[in-house]
Every structure is written in structure tokens, then in C-alpha cells.
Amino acid sequence: MVRNVAGDMAELDPEDFYLLSGVEQGMRFSEWVRRDKLPDYADLTREEVDYRIDRCLDRELIERKTIQYEGYQLTFEGYDALALRTFSERETIDGVGSPLGFGKEGDVYEAQSFKPLALKYHREGYTNFREVNREREYTADRDHVSWLYTARKAAEREYEAMEAMYPDVSVPRPIDHNRHAIVMDKFDGVELARAKLDPEQAVGVLDLVLRELVTAYERGWIHADMSEHNVAVAESGITIFDWPQAVPVDHENAREFLERDVENLLRYFGRKYPHEVPRDGDVGGIADAIVDGSFRSIRAFDEQ
Numbered sequence: 001m002v003r004n005v006a007g008d009m010a011e012l013d014p015e016d017f018y019l020l021s022g023v024e025q026g027m028r029f030s031e032w033v034r035r036d037k038l039p040d041y042a043d044l045t046r047e048e049v050d051y052r053i054d055r056c057l058d059r060e061l062i063e064r065k066t067i068q069y070e071g072y073q074l075t076f077e078g079y080d081a082l083a084l085r086t087f088s089e090r091e092t093i094d095g096v097g098s099p100l101g102f103g104k105e106g107d108v109y110e111a112q113s114f115k116p117l118a119l120k121y122h123r124e125g126y127t128n129f130r131e132v133n134r135e136r137e138y139t140a141d142r143d144h145v146s147w148l149y150t151a152r153k154a155a156e157r158e159y160e161a162m163e164a165m166y167p168d169v170s171v172p173r174p175i176d177h178n179r180h181a182i183v184m185d186k187f188d189g190v191e192l193a194r195a196k197l198d199p200e201q202a203v204g205v206l207d208l209v210l211r212e213l214v215t216a217y218e219r220g221w222i223h224a225d226m227s228e229h230n231v232a233v234a235e236s237g238i239t240i241f242d243w244p245q246a247v248p249v250d251h252e253n254a255r256e257f258l259e260r261d262v263e264n265l266l267r268y269f270g271r272k273y274p275h276e277v278p279r280d281g282d283v284g285g286i287a288d289a290i291v292d293g294s295f296r297s298i299r300a301f302d303e304q
Helices: 006-011 014-026 035-042 046-058 076-089 129-135 147-165 199-218 254-272 283-292
Strands: 062-066 070-074 095-102 106-112 117-122 174-178 181-185 231-234 237-240
Touching: 006 076, 014 035, 014 046, 014 062, 014 070, 014 076, 035 046, 035 070, 046 062, 070 076, 076 117, 076 174, 076 181, 117 147, 147 174, 147 181, 199 237, 199 254, 199 283, 254 283
Parallel strands: none
Antiparallel strands: 062 070, 095 106, 106 117, 117 181, 174 181, 231 237
8 A cells, every 4th residue: 555645745845846756757768767867857966866865765755776777766655745746736635634445546535625525546557567558558559658657647537537527427526637646526425335225226226327327428438447346326326436447439449348337237236136137137238228328227128
């Protein structure tokens, strides 16, 4: 788990951020940034670079590796610090509070502002970089791809999708994004995987989710990673979150991703509520109904 760096922000000087930005710039070209390149990248003297390196190493904002040369790269804590500084300068948030959730591809914290917000850091590519690099289309055409680039592009994709869909689709309201981080509305509800629905509610909730997918498709997007882990259920309705793998409807594999989303939902509901939802439902027919906007209820497919 990546440490929350919010508590370190007051201790950092502007020159510390110059160094972090310099390392970030150098990582566009190589995984490890040579020490002798940092004065130019950071716009600092060699003496200042030496001092700032020690400060940032002590706070685990960068790490050092020596093979053929002495090189440095940002840690995720260092990347978090750069994003937090930008959000602070924009007055998007005033501070960072308690964690709301941790996952293999992202950490979410409560953000302090004029209203409760959520701050999501994308972590794609940091521990499973090669796997993510193969799977994510936004890394396919680059000769050198760092985990910074992978995480940043994931955040950009998620923010773009939510901005295009909100408020017509029940997604968190996107507020701001920088680098690998997104600020959004904090939403209510419990993850579907942990929700205790009465069996008679199962069809109604599944219908709600599928209808949201209809509207998302109308707005030009397919989630492409639907599961019981990215739907929140509350008394007021549902929220679909985690959109970094979303693809536009004109994507060459759009139909495959849409059917996979439908299949994942049917499999979960069919396993947990077998008397209400068939596990082997008409995936293709439901996908057709999503595409043409005619979907109303899963019950219509039971009768076919």
C-alpha cells in the first residue's frame, strides 16, 4: 500500500517540487533519470540538487538505483505529492482525510473541500507494469512507457468518460484531475459485492445497472470492466464507478467488451440469486437491446 503523503506537504519547499518535477520530466525518456541530468531538468544548481535529493529520499518521494550510472525515479508517493500540490494551487481541495478504499489499481481518500469529495490515485502499472502495458490500448504505440504514463493515461481516460456521461449516467461527478489523480464527488452506497439484497430486489437492481449501461452507450462509452466490485448500491439508487478501462462505442472490440460486461453481471447475479436471475441468460440479446436502446428489464429475456 502506498503511504498517504498529505501529511508531508507542509514540510516540502518549492525547490523540493522542482526536483520532483525534474525527475518526472526525465522519466519521459528513461526509467531511471541520471543524476547529472537533474540540474537541467529541475532548473536547480548541482549543489541544490544534492540537497533536495537527500530530502526527497528521506521522505521516500524518490528512489535511487546504481547500475551503470546513478539514477533516480519517482515513487508513487512523489507522484502523489506533485498532484496534490497542483490541486492545492487550483484550490480544488483543502486537504486529504481518511482512506475510503484501496485496490490493485487505485487508492481512494476522502478529500476536504467545501463539501465531501473523493480523491482517487491511479496505481496502474506500478507493480504489474508488463501486464497492464499489454492490456491497455493507450500504451500500445509508445516505445518507452513508464508506470507514470500508464497511471496518468488511466486517470485521463476515466475522467474523460465520466465527464462525457455525467449527469445522464449515474457516475461520480468529476471535478478535477491532474497526472494520475482524480477529484470527484463522494458517493453513497455499499459495493454490490458486499450488499445484502433481498432476493426479490435482485432483478430490480440488475435492471438499474443495465439501464445505466444503455445510457452510457448512448453517450458513447462502454465500461469494459463491469463487475460486482464497481457498482455501489444505496437507498437512493446505484452508482457505477471505476471507468479507466472504458472504451468508446466505435472501438474495434466494443461489442466484445459490452458482451463481457453483460456476462459478468449475469454471472454474479445468477450465482448469488439463482432463483431470480438465470446464469446463462441471453447475453447477445441483452447487448443488442443496450445498443439499440430498447432494454427495459431482464424479465423480457426470460420469456424468450
